[in-house]
Structures are given as structure tokens and as C-alpha cells.
Amino acid sequence: MLTTRRRFVKKLLALSSYALSLGFSHISLANWLASNFSRQTISQSIAQLFPNQTLQTSDRISLKLPNTAENGSVVPITISSTIPDVDTIYILSEKNPVPLIAQFSIDPDLETYLGARFKMQETCDVIVVLKAKDQYFQVRQKVKVTLGGCGG
Amino acid sequence: MSTIKIRSKRFADHTLVRTLIAHPMETGHNKNNTTGELIPAHFIQTLTFKHNGKVLSQCQMGYGVSKNPFFSFKIKSAKAGDKVSISWQDNLAYSDTQEHIIS
Structure with a gap:
């Protein structure tokens, strides 16, 4: 229970920082295309x-x-x-x-x-x-x- | 501690910037030796290289890049005191940025 909550909070933090960086930096220019990197x-x-x-x-x-x-x-x-x-x-x-x-x-x-x-x-x-x-x-x-x- | 190490060296006609990133670059096809379970894919997807705030190179990569990726670039003209930065993002939405001042 505790581990899942911990994991959830970790993921939430990671995702929110990702969203912030997407919004406020030029990193979003580099769109990663999954189709180019498929098997x-x-x-x-x-x-x-x-x-x-x-x-x-x-x-x-x-x-x-x-x-x-x-x-x-x-x-x-x-x-x-x-x-x-x-x-x-x-x-x-x-x-x-x-x-x-x-x-x-x-x-x-x-x-x-x-x-x-x-x-x-x-x-x-x-x-x-x-x-x-x-x-x-x-x-x-x-x-x-x-x-x-x-x-x- | 940052996952990114940056080193630079100025030459007469260019500046060599080398970077080493601590990252597992898991393909998602490897198995854990003790449990036999697949290790989930975990790899850097994008990397941005900046010089004084200007984006010089953007990289998209798959898990074909080695564990603890190494990259090197050559800037045509850079002075002492110029700032370069490297940032990466991976498929699990982790990211890191490191700045380095050219000496």
C-alpha cells in the first residue's frame, strides 16, 4: 500500500515537472516520434x-x-x-x-x-x-x- | 548529484564538448537474472545541447544508444566563460539539466 502510494507520488512529481518543462522551455521542439523508433x-x-x-x-x-x-x-x-x-x-x-x-x-x-x-x-x-x-x-x-x- | 558530466576543451578553430550521462538505457527486452522478469524499458528519448541559451543540437534517440550515453560535439566559435548546457528527458518522464562554463 505504502509502496504504491510512494510510487504514485513519485510519478506525479515526475509527470508534473515534465509538463512544466514542456510548457516553459524549448525542449518541446524535440518531439520524440515513436514511429521512427519502433521495431x-x-x-x-x-x-x-x-x-x-x-x-x-x-x-x-x-x-x-x-x-x-x-x-x-x-x-x-x-x-x-x-x-x-x-x-x-x-x-x-x-x-x-x-x-x-x-x-x-x-x-x-x-x-x-x-x-x-x-x-x-x-x-x-x-x-x-x-x-x-x-x-x-x-x-x-x-x-x-x-x-x-x-x-x- | 547530477547525472550529467560535461567537459570542454578549446582548440584554435573549435571547442570540443564531451558529455557523459549516467542512465541505464534499458531496452525492455532484458530479464532480471534473479526473478526472470522483464526489466521495463527505460531510456533517454530527447537530448538538447545549448550554447549561451541557443539550441545547437537536438537529439532524438531510441534504446540503441549505449548505457551511460556519451556524446561529443564541436562548437565552431566559443569563448572562455561561455555557457553550455545539456538536458535530457526519458520515456518515464524523468529529466535532468546541467550547465557548464567553458574555461
């Missing part, structure tokens, strides 16, 4: 994120990714690019249950550079897509995973 295949995910777009393969994106990830639950990635006017960076992993790992908006005051760490279920291609002025550029790199990071 689907990579082709469904790409079709949903980039409808009717061609993803041009570009050599102007450089990825720093390990060729072999011993532990799939922590795969470091560093993305940098010389493509001008990049406004969004997408990171996708081909065989993850949820292919889209994260998407970042990039302000002109930021360099086209991003470092992150993500999980990989199994050996597959990592796809990085950059959006610049309604054009989409992609680069793929295969990462061998010896111990999957999504289940364990």
Missing part, C-alpha cells in the same frame, strides 16, 4: 525516414568506427564531414531490432562532427545519413560484433 526492418525504417529520397553514397563523410566490436553493447562512433550545410545526422544499424539509433539536428554554429556510443545486436552495416539542403548522403561501414549488445 522494424532496415528497409522499412529507411522508407519511413527518407520517403522518396535517394541516398547518395558520399566519400566526404568520414567515420571512425571499430572494424571489430568485442562488446556490441558499447560501439564508439565518430562522424565528421566536409559536406556544407548539414542540418541532420542519422545513425542506423542494419540488424538492430530498432534500426534508427539516434538522429541529431546540427546548427550552423556546430561543426559537422559527432561522437557517440551505441549498441549493436550482431555483425552488420552501420549506416550514417547526413541531410544537407534536402539532399541525403550516406556512408556504410561493416562492423563485426563478437558479443551482441541488445539481448544481454
Whole structure:
């Protein structure tokens, strides 16, 4: 009884602070789209994120990714690019249950550079897509995973 | 204590900002080893990176991001004394914000 009440009050506090932050800050600009992060295949995910777009393969994106990830639950990635006017960076992993790992908006005051760490279920291609002025550029790199990071 | 650690370093042509967030990033598919019950999903959904109050990057992420997420950004021009801030919100409506002054 006590624990449920405690939990209820905790949730109430959390929810009200969330509502306040939604009302009074710019955080609400970042609407989280559940449909982009649902369990689907990579082709469904790409079709949903980039409808009717061609993803041009570009050599102007450089990825720093390990060729072999011993532990799939922590795969470091560093993305940098010389493509001008990049406004969004997408990171996708081909065989993850949820292919889209994260998407970042990039302000002109930021360099086209991003470092992150993500999980990989199994050996597959990592796809990085950059959006610049309604054009989409992609680069793929295969990462061998010896111990999957999504289940364990 | 804040869940967010921010470090910055100024270089000749950019400022590198690195952040480490303490968060479980549970997928919702893992099982508790002792009880065998599924651990509910608990992961950061949005992250906002600001520089002197201006939003430089907004991130939406799923549970494909590692536990205790790490991110790094490069600001083109930043001076000593500039303020950067990182804030996150997760699917259980918890959130945190941390400010950092570039030295």
C-alpha cells in the first residue's frame, strides 16, 4: 500500500515537472516520434525516414568506427564531414531490432562532427545519413560484433 | 548529484564538448537474472545541447544508444566563460539539466 502510494507520488512529481518543462522551455521542439523508433526492418525504417529520397553514397563523410566490436553493447562512433550545410545526422544499424539509433539536428554554429556510443545486436552495416539542403548522403561501414549488445 | 558530466576543451578553430550521462538505457527486452522478469524499458528519448541559451543540437534517440550515453560535439566559435548546457528527458518522464562554463 505504502509502496504504491510512494510510487504514485513519485510519478506525479515526475509527470508534473515534465509538463512544466514542456510548457516553459524549448525542449518541446524535440518531439520524440515513436514511429521512427519502433521495431522494424532496415528497409522499412529507411522508407519511413527518407520517403522518396535517394541516398547518395558520399566519400566526404568520414567515420571512425571499430572494424571489430568485442562488446556490441558499447560501439564508439565518430562522424565528421566536409559536406556544407548539414542540418541532420542519422545513425542506423542494419540488424538492430530498432534500426534508427539516434538522429541529431546540427546548427550552423556546430561543426559537422559527432561522437557517440551505441549498441549493436550482431555483425552488420552501420549506416550514417547526413541531410544537407534536402539532399541525403550516406556512408556504410561493416562492423563485426563478437558479443551482441541488445539481448544481454 | 547530477547525472550529467560535461567537459570542454578549446582548440584554435573549435571547442570540443564531451558529455557523459549516467542512465541505464534499458531496452525492455532484458530479464532480471534473479526473478526472470522483464526489466521495463527505460531510456533517454530527447537530448538538447545549448550554447549561451541557443539550441545547437537536438537529439532524438531510441534504446540503441549505449548505457551511460556519451556524446561529443564541436562548437565552431566559443569563448572562455561561455555557457553550455545539456538536458535530457526519458520515456518515464524523468529529466535532468546541467550547465557548464567553458574555461
